[in-house]
Amino acid sequence: MTYREITHGLYWVGANDWDRRLFDELIPLPDGTSYNAYLIRGSKKTVLIDTVDPTKETELLENLRSLGIASLDYVVVNHAEQDHSGAIPCILKEFPEAKVITNEKCREFLRSLLMLPENVFSVVKDGDTLSLGDRTLEFLITPWVHWPDTMLTYLREDQLLFTCDFFGSHLATSDLYARERMRVYEAAKRYYAEIMMPFRVSIKNHLERLKKYEIRTIATSHGPIWDDPQSIIDAYTGWVSDQVENEVIIAYVSMHGSTKKMVDHLVDGLIQRGIKVKPLNLTVTDVGELAKSLVDAATIVIGTPTVISNPHPSAVCAAHLIRVLRPKARYATVIGSYGWGGKTVQVITELLSVSSMKFLDPVILKGYPADEGYAALDVLADTIAQKHEQDPLVIKG
Numbered sequence: 001m002t003y004r005e006i007t008h009g010l011y012w013v014g015a016n017d018w019d020r021r022l023f024d025e026l027i028p029l030p031d032g033t034s035y036n037a038y039l040i041r042g043s044k045k046t047v048l049i050d051t052v053d054p055t056k057e058t059e060l061l062e063n064l065r066s067l068g069i070a071s072l073d074y075v076v077v078n079h080a081e082q083d084h085s086g087a088i089p090c091i092l093k094e095f096p097e098a099k100v101i102t103n104e105k106c107r108e109f110l111r112s113l114l115m116l117p118e119n120v121f122s123v124v125k126d127g128d129t130l131s132l133g134d135r136t137l138e139f140l141i142t143p144w145v146h147w148p149d150t151m152l153t154y155l156r157e158d159q160l161l162f163t164c165d166f167f168g169s170h171l172a173t174s175d176l177y178a179r180e181r182m183r184v185y186e187a188a189k190r191y192y193a194e195i196m197m198p199f200r201v202s203i204k205n206h207l208e209r210l211k212k213y214e215i216r217t218i219a220t221s222h223g224p225i226w227d228d229p230q231s232i233i234d235a236y237t238g239w240v241s242d243q244v245e246n247e248v249i250i251a252y253v254s255m256h257g258s259t260k261k262m263v264d265h266l267v268d269g270l271i272q273r274g275i276k277v278k279p280l281n282l283t284v285t286d287v288g289e290l291a292k293s294l295v296d297a298a299t300i301v302i303g304t305p306t307v308i309s310n311p312h313p314s315a316v317c318a319a320h321l322i323r324v325l326r327p328k329a330r331y332a333t334v335i336g337s338y339g340w341g342g343k344t345v346q347v348i349t350e351l352l353s354v355s356s357m358k359f360l361d362p363v364i365l366k367g368y369p370a371d372e373g374y375a376a377l378d379v380l381a382d383t384i385a386q387k388h389e390q391d392p393l394v395i396k397g
Contacts, residue, residue, distance in 0.1 A: 002063065003064075003067055006038075006160075006217075009041040010038065010158065012176060012219075012225070013039045013048070013060060013064060014036040014037040014056075014059075014060065015034065015035050015053075015060060016032065016172040017035065017172055019032060026287070027170070027194050027195075028286040029170050031172060031173075031187060032170070032171070033170040033223075034222055034223060035051075035052035035053045035222070036050070036220060036222065036225075037049065037050050037051050038162060039063075039064065040135060040155065042134055043133030043134040044131070044132060045074065045131070045132040046071065046132075047076055047101075047132060048074070048076070050078055051075065051077075051090075051091055052084075054087055061094060071097060073097070074100075075088060075091055075098050075099070075101065076153055076162075077110065078106075078162060078221070079106065079147060079149060079165060080109035081147065083221075084221055099121070100120045101130065101139075102123065103141055104123050106149035106150075107121050107123055108149075109149050124139045124151075126140060126141035134157070135156070136157065137156075142166070142206045144199045144202035144203075145199060146195045150165065150166070152164060154213060159216040160216065160218075161210075161218050161219070161229075162220075162221075163221070164220070164221050165191075165222065166196075167226065167232045167236065168188070168191055169187035169188040169224070170190070170222055170223065171223040171224065173224055177227045178224040178231075178232075184223065185231075185235060186292075188223065189235070189239070189295060190288050190291065191223070192239055193292045193294060193295050194287075194292075197325045197327060200326070200328065204241075207237060210233070215233075216229065239295055239296075243394075244296055244329060244393055245296040246275055246276060246394055246395060246396060247278065248275055248277045248278070248297060248300075249277075249280065249297040249299070249301070249329075250263055250301040250303055251282055251300070251303065252280070252301075253282045253283055253305070254281075254303070254305060258305065258367060258369060259303050259305050261369050262363070262365065262377060263279055265369070265374055266381060267279055270384065270385075273384075273385040274385070275381075275388065282314040282317075294329065298329060298331065298388055299330065299332065300322060301335060302319055302336075303334075304336040304348070305337050306339065306344050310342060310344065316351070319348050319352055322352060322355070330391055330393060331358050331384065332358075332360070333360040333361065333380065335364070335377070336364055336365075337365050337367060337369070338364060344364060360383055363376045
């Protein structure tokens with residue numbers, strides 16, 4: 001894909017990865033992704049903002065050559081992960097005069113990950129600036145968005161913020177800007193859920209800091225550019241807030257139908273009580289969809305049969321994912337069935353015990369549910385409705 005002009009002297013020179021379907025051997029990519037790199041031609045200095053995944057380094061070089069870039073003064077690296085930094089060795093081979101501009105923590109990681117020599121680096125601190133002649137870069141150190149090395153780069157004269165993974169989305173698209181708003185919003189929410197949600201408190205603090213900057217454009221490292229930056233800033237402000245929706249997520253798996261019957265009954269009961277509910281069958285739901293569903297929910301229910309005294313492995317994986325992502329949900333519980341006994345509730349509650357969620361009484365039935373079991377599920381639905389009604393952090397209506 002060819003380079004794209006953003007404004008005079010500023011270009012997108014990255015690459016779309018249309019066919020990639022898995023990131024970090026973990027995260028599904030239903031819409032591929034992009035690796036966004038940007039070229040700034042100042043009146044005195046030329047700088048590349050981030051690079052691309054090493055699988056796309058040829059496309060990056062072709063874009064730079066198409067622009068007639070014969071020399072490069074700087075490569076700014078906002079984050080050391082290889083989808084951002086992997087093409088640096090290739091760039092330095094093509095432009096040996098270029099200096100790698102980054103912070104101390106990122107320098108440390110780049111030395112380890114890419115085996116770069118010490119003499120290629122120029123280290124910056126929070127608030128440092130770099131003059132390109134008619135343009136000025138300011139560096140904002142923003143640890144734990146989502147690595148400890150992350151920084152943002154602000155192009156003052158253009159009021160443009162290069163945000164690395166912050167505000168990004170795994171989305172390969174021919175649109176330079178976020179024109180398909182709902183599609184990009186959903187991709188950005190999924191992206192936030194998958195990698196940003198565990199760092200919600202840090203992100204909240206960094207959002208507060210950004211309020212003092214005039215930002216007309218947000219240029220991320222993945223997905224389209226935001227030329228209406230307030231829309232994605234507002235979205236993040238909601239996602240990182242402590243407020244939750246009047247919603248229940250039921251992540252479940254059922255072997256012979258007993259747990260599924262319980263889930264169906266609970267879903268109906270919650271709907272009757274005016275609660276939004278989303279059941280997710282773990283055998284067909286990818287981790288990204290589960291993660292996105294956790295962003296706003298007030299209550300999480302794990303539904304599982306018992307397999308040799310333990311929860312089903314799919315339920316264990318879901319509980320582990322919830323443990324890692326640390327969603328802001330207020331309540332959690334377990335429902336399911338067993339044949340002769342087991343430790344299902346104990347295992348799930350121990351996995352989720354690191355969170356601040358309050359645990360509601362579980363409903364674990366022997367065999368197929370009968371009247372008594374359905375009554376217990378009705379009590380659980382009543383309890384959830386009552387908790388949501390009384391909790392000031394649950395958005396009503």
